[in-house]
Amino acid sequence: MSVSIYQIAKEAGVSSSTVARALRGETKAVRRDSIERVERIRNIAERLGYEQSWKAKALSSGRTHAIGLVNSHSDWIFEGVMGEIASSFTDALRDLGYHLVLVPLDEEGGWKELLTGGRLDGIAILHHYPTEGQGFLEKCELPTVLLGDDTDRSAPQVVFDDKQGAILATNHLIDLGHREIGFYIEQGAREHHSVTDRIAGYRQALKEAGLGEGTVWRVTEQELASRLVDRDPSPTAVVCYCHVEAQVLTQTLWRSGRTVPDSMSVVAFNDLPQVTYMNPPLTTIGYDTRLSGVTGARMLASLIRGEQPPQERVKIPPQLVLRESTSPR
Numbered sequence: 001m002s003v004s005i006y007q008i009a010k011e012a013g014v015s016s017s018t019v020a021r022a023l024r025g026e027t028k029a030v031r032r033d034s035i036e037r038v039e040r041i042r043n044i045a046e047r048l049g050y051e052q053s054w055k056a057k058a059l060s061s062g063r064t065h066a067i068g069l070v071n072s073h074s075d076w077i078f079e080g081v082m083g084e085i086a087s088s089f090t091d092a093l094r095d096l097g098y099h100l101v102l103v104p105l106d107e108e109g110g111w112k113e114l115l116t117g118g119r120l121d122g123i124a125i126l127h128h129y130p131t132e133g134q135g136f137l138e139k140c141e142l143p144t145v146l147l148g149d150d151t152d153r154s155a156p157q158v159v160f161d162d163k164q165g166a167i168l169a170t171n172h173l174i175d176l177g178h179r180e181i182g183f184y185i186e187q188g189a190r191e192h193h194s195v196t197d198r199i200a201g202y203r204q205a206l207k208e209a210g211l212g213e214g215t216v217w218r219v220t221e222q223e224l225a226s227r228l229v230d231r232d233p234s235p236t237a238v239v240c241y242c243h244v245e246a247q248v249l250t251q252t253l254w255r256s257g258r259t260v261p262d263s264m265s266v267v268a269f270n271d272l273p274q275v276t277y278m279n280p281p282l283t284t285i286g287y288d289t290r291l292s293g294v295t296g297a298r299m300l301a302s303l304i305r306g307e308q309p310p311q312e313r314v315k316i317p318p319q320l321v322l323r324e325s326t327s328p329r
Contacts, residue, residue, distance in 0.1 A: 240269070
């Protein structure tokens with residue numbers, strides 16, 4: 001059975017309002033007897049196992065210190081780069097005095113209850129702004145930041161500079177002497193601004209080098225061999241949308257008796273720990289995922305305080321990480 005402030009007040013011999021003020025830390029005690037009374041109330045509360053509910057905290061302070069992480073797919077929280085962002089975001093929130101509540105968008109609409117009734121101080125939307133919930137999210141009028149998505153340009157956001165990353169990757173291959181450079185993305189890849197931005201950056205780099213618009217292969221894993229690997233002439237280098245495509249391409253080449261980078265140089269997005277164990281280790285475009293999560297948490301905390309964040313749109317710059325999957329033509 002939960003302990004109420006009335007039980008504490010009865011044992012301490014004071015009013016319930018005095019107990020409430022003492023537990024909220026709103027006392028301005030300067031006299032010795034007042035200081036001792038506050039200490040006694042807190043000791044009684046601890047001994048009785050009193051735990052303040054989120055509703056009581058919200059009523060007393062106007063805040064629950066809970067942040068909702070809205071997501072439309074669990075893989076976007078627990079895997080890869082998005083997992084790293086979610087982890088650093090959670091750590092930064094804890095340092096700022098907040099805790100995280102996962103808000104998965106279920107078809108039944110149960111997630112809507114979490115966003116109403118004062119349960120959350122703010123929300124972050126990870127990787128994908130869900131069109132199916134956009135109207136309701138806007139009606140909630142909660143402080144909001146986007147992490148890894150720029151669907152709503154009016155919302156504060158932290159995104160990767162994917163276009164510049166693709167330019168950096170393509171220019172690296174051009175500098176190595178490659179002229180037939182392709183771009184590979186799996187046909188089933190989820191729609192996201194990073195897809196269009198990376199393709200745009202790839203094409204811009206080729207145009208600026210006088211190499212035309214290039215060729216984008218958006219094909220299934222089963223079609224990859226016939227559409228790209230066995231093509232005559234096949235590209236000497238490929239920019240992959242992410243590390244998964246690079247793994248598929250490397251294996252497809254191996255099955256046909258060819259190797260990376262002797263037959264084809266490969267560079268991909270996502271500098272995750274596992275790419276260092278590929279054969280050969282993968283040259284990648286990486287981003288500071290910790291900076292992304294920390295920046296998003298600080299931005300949201302500013303909005304909750306009613307302050308304007310220093311920047312409403314932060315782009316995390318790309319980094320080219322050189323390994324053995326690329327070599328001179």
